[in-house]
Amino acid sequence: DGGITQSPKYLFRKEGQNVTLSCEQNLNHDAMYWYRQDPGQGLRLIYYSQIVNDFQKGDIAEGYSVSREKKESFPLTVTSAQKNPTAFYLCASSPRQGYGYTFGSGTRLTVV
Amino acid sequence: AQTVTQSQPEMSVQEAETVTLSCTYDTSESDYYLFWYKQPPSRQMILVIRQEAYKQQNATENRFSVNFQKAAKSFSLKISDSQLGDAAMYFCAYRAPHRDDKIIFGKGTRLHILP
Secondary structure, eight states, rough: OEEEEOOOSSEOOOOOOEEEEEEOOOOOEEEEEEEEEEETTTTEEEEEEEEEEEEETTTTTTTEEEOOTTBBBBOOOOOTSSSSEEEEEEEEOOOOSSSOOOOOOEEEEEOO | EEEEOOSEEEEEEEEEEEEOOOOEEOOOSSEEEEEEEEEEETOEEEEEEEEETTTOOOEETTTTTEEEEETTEEEEEEEEEEGGGGGGEEEEEOTTTTTTOOEEEEEOOOEEEEE
């Protein structure tokens, strides 16, 4: 079955460490997205990519980095520059032009 | 900039009753798409319903229907015959395909179903 796989489901990070969240899709979707979800904040866009080897900053890109070397994969790195990384992270993908997103099941990141 | 506003942070409805969740949005575009997403306690985001702005007919999906008022920029979700499994956070969302091509989400409405 086609879908989006995020891993790991739970991730713990020590302060000062970089961590990478994985997102893989087999839906043949062109566009992929990373959102952060905090209580009362809804979903906020971190980065998105509409094509391989290209990506754009979203509303809260500071302290994050991404790559898009393959159509299927869009990993997110949370760097030590991100001041408050504890949150729920959602990856999504979409065919172009007006369709809704298909979401992964999310990664809960906690700084310890 | 486009914005999506959900004015009801929480709502409750009796099982088997009907409930309407409100959503307004702001845009200068004429061609766009609107969505309602459901996020149950599992936190998996599920697309409930989709509306194309150029279509006057309101979208329906089984017990879920929308009231799309383009001039008023309003997009409410009606859930009929509410069931315990409908308890979730509901997000209204907007997408303009010819601009940044990204979806903008409201802050959500938490819906409680009372048995």
